[in-house]
Amino acid sequence: TALKAGNLDQLGSDVTLPRYNRDDVSVGILHFGVGGFHRAHQAMYLDALMNEGRAMDSGICGVGVMPGDRRMQEVLKAQDGLYTLVQKHSDGRWEARVIGSIVDYLYAPDDPETVIERLVAETTRIVSLTVTEGGYNFHHVTGEFNVDNPEVRHDLDADATPKTFFGLIVEALARRRAKGMAPFTIMSCDNIQANGDVAKASFVAFARRRDPELGDWIANEVHFPNSMVDRITPVTTDEDREQIRTRFGIEDGWPVVCEPFTQWVLEDHFNQGRPAYEAVGVQVVDDVMPYELMKLRLLNASHQALTYFGYLDGYRYAHEVCQDELYADFLLNYMVEEGTPTLAPVPGVDLDDYRRTLIERFANPEIRDTLARLCAESSDRIPKWLLPVIREQLERDGEIKRSAAVVASWARYAEGVDEQNEPIEIVDRMRDELHEIARHNRDNPLAFIENREVFGDLIDNERFVEAYTQALSRLHQQGARATVESVR
Ligand code: NAD
Incomplete structure (x- = not known):
């Protein structure tokens, strides 16, 4: 069975399905870097909350900025944002669950203005990131924000159409500030020590280069909670796709496989509220x-x-x-x-x-x-x-x-x-x-x-x-x- 909203009732009873009506989910989180890990981790926690009828205003709109993300857009579009998450147990058992918390996806190079508008929308309270360690753009040797990166350099021109997540997010923050709106929280979920502090340093460095006052505003007003994330999520292979077809009868263009264990320890620093992550096993703490x-x-x-x-x-x-x-x-x-x-x-x-x-x-x-x-x-x-x-x-x-x-x-x-x-x-x-x-x-x-x-x-x-x-x-x-x- 091809995975899509209209086909869910044809899937076997060994597959766990979203228990909520996805039409009732509205976007509250924009996520940059929808890869394997985000789909095994934050999107799974939100799906669990939605299964309890909570966080229905915290649906995810994925955003891709890299050329490789076009395929993610195509797959998610064909599948109404649905995908299969398979937990591989050590006794050989595979446990499949269809995740429904990603309700929209934008491929930024096609239409950066729409991405910026979504970021500016009052309903967007959290912008989250899994953009890899290198994405924060610090120079390997000097440790400074790398302004020689050609795309970053391009985006530093306030009149340019942004290409990077820095350019898109900072442009949106500039517009929110100009309108007197509160900023959203920027939540890094990358595997970096003090990921929130690192994200803050890179956004502030970028914004200060563009406009020192805007940089200061971001430094003072935007919250960047630190988090510790843990769940082994290997790259999906063709063999995985094939196994998911034979074991569960699901045709999924881009399923995710992971270990059963999962952990998320998150600092409670949000200025516009957050989903009740602690209700589904996230450890919400003062200091990670x-x-x-x-x-x-x-x-x-x-x-x-x-x-x-x-x-x-x-x-x-x-x-x-x-x-x-x-x-x-x-x-x-x-x-x-x-x-x-x-x-x-x-x-x-x-x-x-x-x-x-x-x-x-x-x-x-x-x-x-x-x-x-x-x-x-x-x-x-x-x-x-x-x-x-x-x-x-x-x-x-x-x-x-x-x-x-x-x-x-x-x-x-x-x-x-x-x-x-x-x-x-x-x-x-x-x-x-x-x-x-x-x-x-x-x-x-x-x-x-x-x-x-x-x-x-x-x-x-x-x-x-x-x-x-x-x-x-x-x-x-x-x-x-x-x-x-x-x-x-
Ligand atoms: P992935 O390759 O499946 O996805 C990475 C995503 O990040 C893609 O959408 C890619 O386009 C995007 N991306 C990469 N560089 C970018 C940039 N400069 N700007 C914007 N987007 C960019 O990888 P993954 O397994 O999802 O891992 C992503 C990150 O998650 C890791 O780098 C790590 O920090 C964290 N993480 C992964 C695991 C794991 O086991 N895979 C576990 C814990 C944490």
Whole structure:
């Protein structure tokens, strides 16, 4: 059955359908970057609220600005905004649900003026974003808002027709201000630490360049709540589409697949009200920082802890590593003994449960997360996710043997061959430099951590150096399993 409003009654009873009348839903949220994640996350939470008869004035109008979004517009138009969300359980069960909270979609390059008008409309109270980490347009090296980006440069001219989400949203804010209207809230749902603060910095930098007073008005009047978001949502494959056709009889041009777990911790900073997200499991808090630390130092750091060891040992998928008791044990102990002591109190979270659930999530074979993905960009990730744990643990005289071993596993991985003597394709912006250094690991065991650009002054700490060199030496002599065994 082709997915569309008129066909819903033909779908099987194994598919959960919207329980509300979609004609009663009006747009209150404009969302930029309708991809897999938004459709597995915010749109799903709103659909859950609507199923309870709430948030009916908070329907989503998606907005696409990138060339790749034209296809999303075509698919959603053909399907009346409906799509299938499939949760893949680790026992092989797939759970399908049709989501109805996206009630409109605009492809901005076709008609930017309509997008701006929608943004200016009194009924638009929230503008939300999943525009990827790079979308916020900060220069990789200087950390400054990048005004050399040609599209941003084009949009800075107040008379130009805007192409970017900055140009569209700031033009709408300028018009609201001129009319004496209150602004909408800008809510980033991207996977960036302090995503609201980052969004604010980029919008204010853009607007100030266009008109300093407008920039100040945005800095003072617009709310940018921070949030922590979590739900693994891989890219939809043709195989997924095919499976959804055979398992559920649904012809869906662009379904979304994801893991069962979902989390959204959101700061309650909205100036025009918000849907009652907390009624459907969102944690609405004053400060997301403790939750972000929890995610970085348990989830993200654990990914690092499993990936290099696992890869060297011959595994290629995260679930394979986590189904191996040795590694699962090692991860849990890393989290309990090293990651957790460095966390601030996390209100409303049972950390025992969080840690156990993490390992179950990683072990889900349906998700097929590759170690190659987790091993990428280590020189960005290890310093953000793992080194702060080591530093804090050293300060408080806590355990570091597992974290130090993880650093050693990265150093060994950077040598570029695994334990089966297969070459490793390293993906890292510092690849050449790291590979060159790691070549010396055997004749100078300190070579890798002498790199102060990455490790700062850790090399001066005896306890760290000893734990690291022991692990590296064991990796060279006995391999990954024996090394993990010795520190687990
Ligand atoms: P996706 O590729 O399915 O969708 C990305 C969307 O962002 C597309 O609509 C694309 O056109 C748009 N986009 C990209 N760059 C843009 C720009 N400069 N301006 C405007 N729009 C832009 O990706 P996704 O899986 O939906 O992930 C999007 C973001 O969601 C991630 O970058 C991450 O920050 C966050 N996230 C994803 C996951 C996940 O598992 N996929 C989990 C947590 C958070």
